[in-house]
Amino acid sequence: MLTRIITGVVGIALATFVIQTGGTLFAVAGLLLALGAWYEYCRAFRQKGLNPALLTGGVLITCMWGCGWLGNSQYLTGAVMLSALVIMLITVFRHGVFDVISAAVSATGIFYIGLAFVHLVMLRFAGGEAVIPTSIGDFQIGCAFIWVALIGTWASDTFAYFAGCALGRHKLCEPISPKKTIEGFIGGLIGTTASVAGLGVFFGFDVPMMAVLGLIICVIATLGDLVESVVKRYTGIKDSGNIIPGHGGIWDRFDSVIYTAPFVYYFMYFTVMAG
Incomplete structure (x- = not known):
């Protein structure tokens, strides 16, 4: 537990620096995380005797990442089409x-x-140089919503864990994830809703809308976690890797973000940016 806490503190500090710095540093960090998660994904399926296209897939993910960083949706569509054709x-x-x-x-x-991390990068660069004034300084719009996506996802996991440990009695999805409970999920819903609503107050967003966003983030984050759990059960692995002491692999830490980042990206464009 101590190792997990220390790693978490260091990770949050590093994430804060990268997110607030933005620019090339954030984009490259997004690519490295995507490639790390892709490597772990391929390694998992090799446990079942399959042969995912590790190197080719890495190149194709890099191509999609580059298109997302440039912000060109036509190029990104082309990269997705190219990926499908090349793999076949x-x-x-x-x-x-x-x-x-x-x-x-x-x-x-x-x-x-690949597309999930592309959306994470696009989310950080969304809104260009437009800023939101806060009590601790200005935040670029994309930076603010990166924090909404990540803090919402972390809140879902944290509140669900502690509520489940304290009150958990009824299994949420036992065949896939035996440790998840309905009580933990409800705790996650309450905690995430409150956390994202609090971010709404901090950034000056519409608070009821942000509360709804928090509720949905918790549901999507839970589903993202269950998706990885299905794959791990199928491939017979416990953790996707051990690169993060006490936390497992990159895929383990970002399984929920893979789902929440694209959702927050489109939520931002269809609500805040459109408004």
Whole structure:
């Protein structure tokens, strides 16, 4: 537990520096996290005898990341199309080594992980140089919503954990994640709603709207966590990696963010930016 706490504190400090700095540093950090999670994804499926396209997938994820960083939606669409075509072509050029199942697993991982981190990068750069004044200084719009996405996701996990430990009696989804409870989930809903509403007050956003966003973030974050749990059960692994002491792998730490970051990105554009 001590290792987990120390790593968490260091991680939050590092994340704060990268998020607030933004620019190239944030974009490169997003790419490195995406490639790390992709590597762990491929390694998990290799436990089942499959052969995901590790190197090719890494290149394709990098291409999508570059398009997202440039903010060109047409280029990003082209990169997604290219990824699908290339992965299927490998079944021809490496027939007998790379089968259709491996291609399906590869394509799923490239889009599931790659596009999620692309949206994380796009979220940070959304709104350009426009800033939001707060009591502790100005925040760029994208920076503010990165904090909404991450703090909302962390709040969901934290409040659900402590509520589950204290009150958990009824299993939420036992076949997939035996430790999750309905009581923990309810605690996560309450805590995340309150946390994101509090961020709404801090950033000067519409508080009821942010409370609804917090509620939805908790649901989506829980589903994202369950998705990784399904894969880990299928592949027979406990953690996706051990690069983060006490926390497992990159995929373990970002399984929920993979779902919440794209949602917050589109929520921002269809509500705040559109308004």
